[in-house]
Amino acid sequence: MANIKSAKKRIKVIQTKTLRNRIIKSKVKTAMKKVVLAVENGNLEDAKIALSKAAAEIDKAASKGVFHKNTAARKKASLAKLVNKMGA
Numbered sequence: 130m131a132n133i134k135s136a137k138k139r140i141k142v143i144q145t146k147t148l149r150n151r152i153i154k155s156k157v158k159t160a161m162k163k164v165v166l167a168v169e170n171g172n173l174e175d176a177k178i179a180l181s182k183a184a185a186e187i188d189k190a191a192s193k194g195v196f197h198k199n200t201a202a203r204k205k206a207s208l209a210k211l212v213n214k215m216g217a
Contacts, residue, residue, distance in 0.1 A: 153195045160186045161208060168211050176212045183208055 131137050160183035167176035184205050191201035 150195050153190045153193060157183070157186050157190050157196075157204070161204065164208050164211065168215050171215070173212075173216055176215060180208055180212050 131140060160179070163179040164176060164183050167179050187196070187201045187204050190196045191198050196204075
């Protein structure tokens with residue numbers, strides 16, 4: 130355990146940020162799963178709606194620094210590829 134006051138504060142701050150990042154990552158994963166489920170069920174309309182919601186969650190995560198912008202773009206592209214393949 131840290132003895133210095135600033136080190137104790139850093140531990141608290143890191144715990145708070147870790148929790149926030151975990152919550153955001155969980156929301157992204159859930160949104161992505163909804164897109165995949167809609168594609169597997171063959172429901173194009175639900176897949177498109179889920180894709181737009183997932184893209185919004187991914188963009189929020191990237192803007193907050195949870196994901197790098199290229200990681201966010203890759204995740205969105207892979208989901209879009211799934212939905213577009215289904216529509217074609």
